[in-house]
Amino acid sequence: MKLSSLLIIFVMLAGMAFGDNQKDLDYLESYLSRQIIEEHQLDPEYIKITLVRNGLQTSDPGNYIIRAYPQVVGVPGGRYPMLIELYRDGAVVEKGTVSLDVRIFADLLVPLENIKRHDILDQAMFEYKRFDITSQTTQYLDSPKLLKSRRATQNLKAGRKVPIRRIESIPDIKRDERITIITGGELFQIKASGKALQSGSIGDQIKVKNTDSNKILTGTIAGPGVVEITI
Secondary structure, eight states, rough: OOHHHHHHHHHHHHHHHHHHHHHHHHHHHHHHHHHHHHHTTTGGGEEEEEEEEEEOOOOOGGGGGEEEEEESSSOOOOEEEEEEEETTEEEEEEEEEEEEEEEEEEEEESSSHHHHTBOOOGGOOOOEEEEEEEEEOBBBBOOOOGGGTEESSBBBTTSOOGGEEEGEOOOOOOOEEEEEEEOOOOOOOOEEEEEEEOOOOOEEEEEEEEETOOOEEEEEEEEEEEEEEEO
């Protein structure tokens, strides 16, 4: 047989062996992925798990009973090591450590177009876009409910994630706004003109200035343009 023919056969056999080995690795990856998803009740649509390091010597883990033990505590995210025990006939045949990469995704709201500071926000201005949030520590805009009666605190770029801190409630009273100051009890009520020294929403306490007496007071926002002073 010619050397070239022997070389072709060798390459074919090596390719077949690689293909079988890859199938076994795929089986191990799939098995461990199912275990992680079921144990932590994760949504498989938003999880991607990849086997990145295999410390097992055997090339056919699918022919054994597999028991896997996480080496970290908590919900997986990022690098996730597991101790693997392979059993046959009730006895441990091999132990080894594997490492998986666990990616977590989420659908977040992003602006369709650039939004300017203090623009009033509306659901029609946004669309959903999927992001990898595995290492995310900041809370981002993910629900239309968070847009109700909100405005942007700074410019927001189209297609970018929006940190929650970059939106705020639309204030019922704005700083430097002319307001009505009310005080009194059940039997009487006194009204005075004033100016808000701070912005806020109903229920917030803010400082105001009585424009008649120039006194600085602290009161509670009772409604748009109205601050109540308790005596």
